Amino acid sequence: MESISSSRSFAGIQGAYSHASTVTGTDMSFAVYVPDHEAGAKMPVLWFLSGLTCTHANVMEKGEYRRLASELGLVVVAPDTSPRGEGVPDDSSYDLGQGAGFYVDATEEPWADHFQMRSYIEEELPALIAEQFPVDMSRQGIFGHSMGGHGALTMALRNPDRFKSASAFAPIVAPSDCPWGKKALGRYLGENKAVWRDYDACALIEDGARFPEFLVDQGAADNFMEEQLKPHLLAEICEKASIPLTLNLRDGFDHSYYFISTFMDDHLRWHAARL
Numbered sequence: 001m002e003s004i005s006s007s008r009s010f011a012g013i014q015g016a017y018s019h020a021s022t023v024t025g026t027d028m029s030f031a032v033y034v035p036d037h038e039a040g041a042k043m044p045v046l047w048f049l050s051g052l053t054c055t056h057a058n059v060m061e062k063g064e065y066r067r068l069a070s071e072l073g074l075v076v077v078a079p080d081t082s083p084r085g086e087g088v089p090d091d092s093s094y095d096l097g098q099g100a101g102f103y104v105d106a107t108e109e110p111w112a113d114h115f116q117m118r119s120y121i122e123e124e125l126p127a128l129i130a131e132q133f134p135v136d137m138s139r140q141g142i143f144g145h146s147m148g149g150h151g152a153l154t155m156a157l158r159n160p161d162r163f164k165s166a167s168a169f170a171p172i173v174a175p176s177d178c179p180w181g182k183k184a185l186g187r188y189l190g191e192n193k194a195v196w197r198d199y200d201a202c203a204l205i206e207d208g209a210r211f212p213e214f215l216v217d218q219g220a221a222d223n224f225m226e227e228q229l230k231p232h233l234l235a236e237i238c239e240k241a242s243i244p245l246t247l248n249l250r251d252g253f254d255h256s257y258y259f260i261s262t263f264m265d266d267h268l269r270w271h272a273a274r275l
């Protein structure tokens with residue numbers, strides 16, 4: 001693991017790092033915020049999965065999580081959204097390829113060699129974080145935005161023993177049923193839609209996956225809400241499955257980091273109370 005940058009911020013250190021990933025076959029970058037702590041202390045860890053076009057840096061620069069994370073003693077980890085670099089396939093559109101890994105293990109060419117973001121976030125990166133940072137891996141939460149909200153919900157539903165808390169900002173709740181998701185899942189996983197269900201929060205719940213509860217914030221002025229995000233589908237399936245869902249529709253807010261940073265404290269407190 002190599003340090004890209006390290007900066008003191010509030011009562012803690014914001015770092016950015018890169019490492020050679022075996023799973024993606026590329027160098028991968030990620031950000032970690034570590035609050036000040038006593039020697040030997042281990043803190044709960046909160047994973048933030050970012051959206052389309054993001055690197056590890058978007059939430060680090062615009063998410064405004066550090067003041068409260070340091071007060072609450074939460075380590076915040078923000079991975080990149082895909083493998084990148086020479087030799088890694090890409091697409092000219094912003095919603096496929098580099099910056100748009102969709103948190104899946106791709107099975108289709110040309111993506112399968114590198115686009116293994118599910119295994120990267122579920123297996124390889126947690127092992128590195130556990131080894132290198134002062135974290136208590138028995139206290140992990142996950143949240144994310146848009147494509148990253150989809151990643152957070154699906155990872156939580158597939159790994160209820162690993163994550164104690166899960167929340168999302170404007171998540172894609174049913175990628176099998178929206179243009180962003182249909183395009184990405186089709187290209188990464190092929191056209192057998194049965195395979196997509198493992199990567200679709202609503203389908204996972206329909207198929208029996210459970211999580212204790214979810215918090216979702218959604219901007220009511222988000223241009224992507226009707227066509228891509230469809231929060232009502234999550235509300236309906238959670239109601240049917242008796243999964244408590246707090247869904248806050250926020251008047252006037254769009255899809256941006258202005259929205260995310262406004263409600264960041266609410267999410268951090270919600271996770272801290274459960275970790």
Ligand SMILES: N[C@@H](CCC(=O)N[C@@H](CSC=O)C(=O)NCC(=O)O)C(=O)O
Binds near residue numbers: 051054058147255
């Ligand atoms: N460029 C696209 C929209 C891209 C976009 O809005 N990306 C969001 C996440 S959307 C879902 O995953 C984002 O977080 N962007 C980075 C940022 O710093 O804001 C378009 O023009 O439509």
